Amino acid sequence: xxxxxxxxxxxxxxxxEVEVEPGTTIMQAARKIAEADQSQTSIVPPAMCYYKPLPAxxxxxxxxxxxxxxxxxxxTRPMPKLVPSCITQVQDGMVVENTTNEAVLEARKGxxxxxxxxxxxxxxxxxxxxxxxxxDFAFEHGSAHTRYEEERRTFEKKDIGPxxxxxxxxxILCYRCVxxxxxVTNKREHGVMNRGDASEISTYIEKSIDNDFSGNIIxxxxxxALTDKTYRFKNRVWFSKPEDAxxxxxxxxxxxxxWYRGDEVxxxxxxxxxxxxxxxxxxxxxxxxxxxxxxxxxxxxTKVKRSSxxxxxxxxxxxxxxxxxxxxxxxxxxxNIDDTREYVTDKDTIRHQSIENNDKANHxxxxxxxx
Numbered sequence: 001x002x003x004x005x006x007x008x009x010x011x012x013x014x015x016x017e018v019e020v021e022p023g024t025t026i027m028q029a030a031r032k033i034a035e036a037d038q039s040q041t042s043i044v045p046p047a048m049c050y051y052k053p054l055p056a057x058x059x060x061x062x063x064x065x066x067x068x069x070x071x072x073x074x075x076t077r078p079m080p081k082l083v084p085s086c087i088t089q090v091q092d093g094m095v096v097e098n099t100t101n102e103a104v105l106e107a108r109k110g111x112x113x114x115x116x117x118x119x120x121x122x123x124x125x126x127x128x129x130x131x132x133x134x135x136d137f138a139f140e141h142g143s144a145h146t147r148y149e150e151e152r153r154t155f156e157k158k159d160i161g162p163x164x165x166x167x168x169x170x171x172i173l174c175y176r177c178v179x180x181x182x183x184v185t186n187k188r189e190h191g192v193m194n195r196g197d198a199s200e201i202s203t204y205i206e207k208s209i210d211n212d213f214s215g216n217i218i219x220x221x222x223x224x225a226l227t228d229k230t231y232r233f234k235n236r237v238w239f240s241k242p243e244d245a246x247x248x249x250x251x252x253x254x255x256x257x258x259w260y261r262g263d264e265v266x267x268x269x270x271x272x273x274x275x276x277x278x279x280x281x282x283x284x285x286x287x288x289x290x291x292x293x294x295x296x297x298x299x300x301x302t303k304v305k306r307s308s309x310x311x312x313x314x315x316x317x318x319x320x321x322x323x324x325x326x327x328x329x330x331x332x333x334x335x336n337i338d339d340t341r342e343y344v345t346d347k348d349t350i351r352h353q354s355i356e357n358n359d360k361a362n363h364x365x366x367x368x369x370x371x
Contacts, residue, residue, distance in 0.1 A: 009090050009093075010093060011026075011091075013033060014096070014097065014099055026066060028052070031275065045098055046063045046133075047275070048063045050087075051176050053277055054180060055179075059086060067079075067104050073091075082103065105141065112137060112142035113147070116146065119169075127228070130309045131309075134172065134222060153197065155200065163287075163288050164218060164227070172223055177226060181217060185212075189209050190203045211284075212285070213284065215228070215287040215288060216278065216281045219269055219281075228267060234267070240266060242310070243300065244256075245257070252283040253282070255282070256296075258298075263293070265292065266291075268282075
């Protein structure tokens with residue numbers, strides 16, 4: 001018998017039409033648009049809890065809320081409230097607004113503020129800095145001010161295994177690590193305890209997380225709540241050099257990223273796709289015990305997004321084209337240095353000129369205030 005292709009649904013997302021299979025979520029439809037055209041990456045809703053390789057994830061953080069302006073071709077009424085794009089399936093003729101809707105952008109600011117209520121401002125000492133989803137989310141959709149005045153919720157750091165340390169104060173309860181333990185490891189030994197504002201990630205009766213794939217909860221964590229004890233405080237991610245590598249492993253695929261500091265492998269992580277998701281989870285042997293270049297077959301430098309802070313200082317100047325607008329701005333607004341001015345080296349003269357310049361600046365400030 002001749003195979004019949006499934007009927008495709010047509011959805012309009014931010015004015016762009018795309019055809020997807022039934023059962024596809026709005027988030028997946030947006031990603032399909034971006035994968036076909038890299039310039040449209042910015043229209044994809046952010047995801048803090050959704051993780052495609054982990055079935056049943058999503059629908060908790062509300063970061064991906066969108067406006068459905070038209071439910072379907074048969075029912076053209078808009079949905080009354082914003083809906084999470086990661087768990088809402090498309091309908092034929094659906095019209096979705098994301099970056100083009102003011103209500104959506106305003107809601108994202110509220111979500112960022114909500115997530116940062118208890119999240120500590122310890123980016124300068126957090127190992128996740130530079131590859132943190134919450135940092136990106138707050139930068140793109142957040143506000144520079146906060147209305148929260150109460151004390152933040154705090155927890156003590158815990159070693160929940162031989163390789164993993166838990167910073168519950170940073171956790172946003174996305175449940176990714178719980179789904180990973182459920183679906184990737186043989187036995188889950190941790191979960192979300194208590195309810196409401198007392199909820200926290202913890203192990204069962206202070207048990208230790210110790211199985212061959214426990215390290216993957218570090219990779220899936222969108223913030224710095226679960227950290228690699230073998231990598232803590234060793235280096236900033238933008239100072240390290242990522243290299244794709246593989247090895248023959250009887251437990252996992254053996255496909256990893258080696259993070260170098262000079263000639264030293266300071267950490268090993270699983271490879272992630274365009275959306276920062278691990279498609280092939282790796283074992284603890286590859287992640288924590290194989291820290292020598294001789295243990296691996298190098299494939300070449302990892303491809304890093306140009307917009308990522310990880311790409312800092314990793315591009316040759318002769319291969320990066322300077323944007324035209326920057327050159328035009330420099331030509332029109334920047335003044336040439338006057339090299340004909342006298343070069344002063346006398347300390348007393350420098351001190352006297354500094355005092356005069358400060359007096360002039362104070363005088364201008366007083367005039368502006370009076371006016």
